[in-house]
Amino acid sequence: MNGKGDGIGNGGLSAVESEYIRRYHRHEPGENQCSSELVKRIKAPVHLVWSLVRRFDQPQKYKPFVSRCVLKGNLEIGSLREVDVKSGLPATTSTERLELLDDDEHVLSMKIIGGDHRLRNYSSIISLHPEIIDGRPGTLVIESFVVDVPEGNTNDETCYFVQALIKCNLKSLADVSERLAVQDRTEPIDRI
Secondary structure, three states, X not given: OOOOOOOOOOOOOOHHHHHHHHHHOOOOOOOOEEEEEEEEEEOOOHHHHHHHHOOOOOHHXXXXXXXXXXXXXXXXXXXXXXEEEOOOOOOOEXXXXXXXXXXXXXXXXXXXXXXXXXXXXXXXXXXEEEEEEOOEEEEEEEEEEEEEOOOOOOHHHHHHHHHHHHHHHHHHHHHHHHHHHHHHOOOXXXXX
């Protein structure tokens, strides 16, 4: 079992979600690895959500477990960032490499290549897709990952732990984006 579809909330994927996953979220889990994808709808336009996600150099803008980030080099493919993790997690630092940054398709991929944590051979892809939510421009966010299952843990335990972290990050991304969207709205809202 690779955990595909776990943690989505609606128990399954729509045809549109499945197509986006097939197109943008290509992971080939090896033996002793788990993989999954999570879906989140955000009531903010893609350009606004992307303005946060694309900042590989500033993940702390929406990731609550990041206390500090230092980018080595420019914001381009192959760039490394050193991330300090807030206390309370079984980690202190993470060294991460930017694998893909596509401003046209709104896709970012990163890989953890070092640090003090248990997420070995972790890589993730996050893609953003425009949607209409409650009659306004919104964003469908899909984040997928693959990671080694640490010795002493099960596939399910590892997937559950990573999914919990991603869910927290996606909730925070939604909160920050939706706050910015409300501030950004200039069109009148009819009140009855």
